[in-house]
Amino acid sequence: MSKRFLAPPSQSTRACRERRRMSDTDGSAPQYLNRADGARIAYHHTPGETPGLMFLGGFASDMDGSKALALEAYAQARGRAFLRFDYQGHGQSSGRFADGTIGQWRDDALSALDQLTDGPQVLVGSSMGGWIMLLAALARPERIAGLVGIAAAPDFTDELLWSRLTTQQKQEIEDKGVWNMPSDYGDPVPITHQLIGEGRRHKLLDGPIAITCPVRLLQGTADDEVPADWALKLQNRLTSDDVEATLVKDADHRMSTDRDLQRLRDTLDRLFRDLG
Numbered sequence: 001m002s003k004r005f006l007a008p009p010s011q012s013t014r015a016c017r018e019r020r021r022m023s024d025t026d027g028s029a030p031q032y033l034n035r036a037d038g039a040r041i042a043y044h045h046t047p048g049e050t051p052g053l054m055f056l057g058g059f060a061s062d063m064d065g066s067k068a069l070a071l072e073a074y075a076q077a078r079g080r081a082f083l084r085f086d087y088q089g090h091g092q093s094s095g096r097f098a099d100g101t102i103g104q105w106r107d108d109a110l111s112a113l114d115q116l117t118d119g120p121q122v123l124v125g126s127s128m129g130g131w132i133m134l135l136a137a138l139a140r141p142e143r144i145a146g147l148v149g150i151a152a153a154p155d156f157t158d159e160l161l162w163s164r165l166t167t168q169q170k171q172e173i174e175d176k177g178v179w180n181m182p183s184d185y186g187d188p189v190p191i192t193h194q195l196i197g198e199g200r201r202h203k204l205l206d207g208p209i210a211i212t213c214p215v216r217l218l219q220g221t222a223d224d225e226v227p228a229d230w231a232l233k234l235q236n237r238l239t240s241d242d243v244e245a246t247l248v249k250d251a252d253h254r255m256s257t258d259r260d261l262q263r264l265r266d267t268l269d270r271l272f273r274d275l276g
Contacts, residue, residue, distance in 0.1 A: 030063075030092055033085075033115055041108055042092035043085035043116060046072060050119035051145040051275060052081030053268070056109055056129030056136075059156075060189050062091030066256045067126055067150065067264070074265050080272075081119075085112045098178065098190040101198040102128075102157065106135040113140060120145035122271065124264075127153045127226070127253065134204055137211050146214040146271050150264065151226045151253050152234060157199030160225060161191065205237055214242040214274060216267050218260075220251025242274075 030042040044063065053075050055068045063084040075082035087105040088095035109132050113121065122145050125133030130152020137144045153160060162170070165179070172179045173193050180188035215238055219231035231245040246267070251260055 030086075033111060035111060038094075039088055039108070039111075040094040041085055041088070041112060043083060043112060044072070045116055046075055046082040048075060048079050048081035050081055050121075051272070052083065052117055052119065052121045054083045054113065054117060054121050054123050056123060056125040056132045057084075057087070057090070058127035058129050058153075060090065060097065061126075062086050064091065065126075067124075067261070070256075070261045070264070071124060074268065081117065083112060083116055085109075085116070098192055099194075101195055102131065102135075102202045103198055106132050106139075106202070109133070109136045110139055113143060117143075122146040122148065122268070122275075124148045124150065124268075125152055126150040126255075128156060130154060131156065131202070131204070134209065134211065135202060137213065138209070141211070141213070144211075144213050145275055147211070147216070148264070148267060148271065149215070149217045149219075149231070149234070150255050151219055151223055152217060152231065153226050154234060155199075155203045155205050156226070157196050158203065159205070162196050165191075205233055207237070208239050209234075209237045210239050212240045214271060215240055215244070216271055217243070217245040218248060218255060218263065218267065219245065220248050220253065220255055220260075222250045223253040225253045 030044055033041040033043060035041065053071060055071050057063060057065060057068060063086050068084045072082050072084060086093040087100065087108045089097035089100040113136060121143055123133040123136060130149035131154040133147055134154055137147055169179050173191065173196065177193045178190045181191050183189050217231040217235060219228055221228045228247055235243045235245045248263065
């Protein structure tokens, strides 16, 4: 079982704690959305023109990663509204990661969309965030102007994680409710029975996905986590007649090199021109 769904060192829990200490003095402390259910969602919002941009991060990552910050700079340079946030159990938001599920993180994204943004939005989802953006678009079609997936990983808990576990690892999850997946970047990451089981209720690739807005998919051919044909499979499932999938030779799962980030900026520029 590989580990690249996890955050790189720059997004590790240890680094997040260090950023939290630094934020007390450098003015970069996040704001918090305090929900009625007690959850506190940490976020950074940049006001600007609409359609706005909203970034949805990956599994066990946070809103301070290279793609999120590059998008923030992109939006600021163009005077466009931008939002980045942490799901519950991630980064600086409340909650335990081990209690999280795809449905919970989708609801976090919907809370952020509903309460922290105005007008139409272009959602940019990285890895697991690509799954969350699709679920959000299905729930709020009237708010979504477009979607951009970066190594988008719908259905990953079952198709790309559970399917790759050994029999022993699966048995541990069945017996104990959790298997702690080793990570090169810090503490082991709990993979829970609840995460796997609840994720199956949100699978999308088994049939048509009723999303009609423009969609742009960026996928690396050297991605060890999401197969290169995953973007093509998603393209075929979407009902929109405006879906472009770009396969990038030798790009890995993170797609965060300077060239990858420039490709992302160029993709967004073209999408916004198409949106008028």
